[in-house]
Amino acid sequence: MLQKKIRASRRSLGMNYAIREVTVPAAAAAARGLKMYNFNIGDPNKWDFETPEYFKEALRQAVDNTDNGYGDSQGNLNLREAIVDREFQKNGIHIDSGDVYVTSGVSECINVMMGAMIEPGDEVLVPGPGYPSYEQYIRFYEGMPVPYRMIEEEDWKPDIDMMRNRITNRTKAIVVINPNNPTGAVYSEKELRAIGDLAAEYDIPLISDEIYDKIVFDAKFFSLSRLSSDVPRVILNGFSKVNLMPGWREGYCYFMDEKGLMDEVRQGMMKQFRARICANVPCQEAARASLQGPQDYVVDMNRKLKERADFTYRRLNEIPGISTNRSRGALYSFPRVELTDWKTDKDFVFDLINQTGLVFVHGSGFCQEFGQSHFRTILLPPMKMLAEAYDILEKFMRKHQ
Ligand SMILES: Cc1ncc(COP(=O)(O)O)c(C=O)c1O
The missing domain is CATH 3.90.1150.10 (Aspartate Aminotransferase, domain 1)
Incomplete structure (x- = not known):
């Protein structure tokens, strides 16, 4: 016993x-x-x-009309293609379905990405305050989350001087959450371009969480995907908020990295994605429908x-x-x-x-x-x-x- x-x-x-x-x-x-x-x-x-009725109908039909078997570890191709179109319509950018990875919510993406990037002692700059999963998973993989201040007196804009001051030779990435949880801030194009310049100066990739990109009032949203190509970027997005299907657990990320500087990280992520097999398959079909119907x-x-x-x-x-x-x-x-x-x-x-x-x-x-x-x-x-x-x-x- x-x-x-x-x-x-x-x-x-x-x-x-x-x-x-x-x-x-x-x-x-x-x-x-x-x-x-x-x-x-x-x-x-x-x-x-x-949740709009036509998303639900798409899910019912997916259950009836597919084999309900496992799917592609990177995500169903038809969903990844719909994401390519969505990102073109929203941000005017051209990505390839091969650059897109479908995950069980953005949460899984954060976990897998940190798992692929962090060696013990590595540092990641995160917004302070910011959505806690970043800090939690960075620590889980024995890295160090390093906060940069969001300036309350200036409408919670990011303190880019502090971001610069806190960069070290262990800084592995800079995380941006825009629109921001928990502050409700939406960053200006100028601020985002300044972050892009800083990242380019120090050769640090950017991770941009844009899960609230269509939930904006009194401001104009600018996606980090629209920066010029000097800095490798990973953009995270998902279906829990804008698409009103949080319980269905679907999210995605895509890489913008012309020079292939993050190829090994992608490989490390893909190995994890294979081990967890795939995201929920019928819900991916509903997620695809949610991008292609009336908005x-x-x-x-x-x-x-x-x-x-x-x-x-x-x-x-x-x-x-x-x-x-x-x-x-x-x-x-x-x-x-x-x-x-x-x-x-x-x-x-x-x-x-x-x-x-x-x-x-x-x-x-x-x-x-x-x-x-x-x-x-x-x-x-x-x-x-x-x-x-x-x-x-x-x-x-x-x-x-
Ligand atoms: C900024 C941010 N990223 C990611 C998530 C997690 O979303 P998901 O439901 O896609 O896992 C949330 C949820 O509140 C969030 O606020």
């Missing part, structure tokens, strides 16, 4: 994904009968955003989100102890909070969950160095629900002033 406890690896126990960490106190609060406001996850389908639902989605973003901006700034920038894209706002009665933003968020049922994510979960004294909220709930939640937040904050 086995007597000895089996130890988990240090790297697995070191994983912390703040966005779902808060579900533990939230479940306890719900069990006590509190009405919950789960504002922690950027999942449009939990609110009044529906008017996106206009409707952005109209609703803009109204909610405007309300969030106005209402949060009325609450004592809270201030926020205007969200220009993605699904989030990242307000600053005065920590009067709490040591950390995590204490604040957990106290708020326990006392009121309002579930946000602590800012330090998006960057220890530059995320503290903040929390992330979402723009997704209907107006009535947002109003109710922020009334509760105001009452809570007034009690603690």
